[in-house]
């Protein structure tokens with residue numbers, strides 16, 4: 001396959017600077033540890049959050065990306081709380097896809113209580129398609145990743161597969177905790193994140209539960225819209 005200097009294997013998109021860590025931090029750490037090149041794209045700076053300033057949140061996000069082993073993390077600077085799925089915003093994401101040509105992209109699941117998560121899901125889904133249209137902005141070479149893998153934030157249903165992230169769970173927790181303005185206690189009263197009052201407990205118990213479903217300590221569940229090819233069922237269920 002043709003490669004470019006900047007090529008990345010996997011790009012994870014999130015609405016807010018901590019979304020990717022919460023939903024897919026273990027998977028990203030695992031893939032980076034295996035030598036795959038990981039990029040992270042946040043659509044907003046999370047400036048509508050009750051805590052933290054945009055500058056603090058960008059700094060925390062960069063630290064979290066380093067902890068996960070990502071090559072880079074960029075911010076598309078769309079307005080927090082008001083991500084709209086319009087042509088210009090879709091093309092912002094499509095241009096990132098065309099530039100870095102990832103084989104796989106990761107996006108939030110399309111049903112969630114936060115409208116930004118819903119819109120990010122729709123926007124990335126549309127960008128995935130449009131990035132592959134040759135006649136659209138033809139000055140950039142068209143490229144369509146092989147698949148979109150959806151991760152879960154607030155709602156979870158209809159998993160396609162669960163990835164064992166046990167070995168990388170400490171890294172995931174460290175990356176989530178790097179968003180100290182959001183998750184650190186610092187004597188601040190509990191703040192509802194993901195619609196729950198104890199978000200760290202919610203994330204950990206969810207990931208433990210998902211792990212338990214495949215017989216490991218920690219798992220992350222994902223959904224894809226096409227069948228998952230399985231080369232050897234006995235390798236999975238024959239032990």
Ligand SMILES: [Zn+2]
Pocket residue numbers: 015016018019114117
């Ligand atoms: Zn979010």
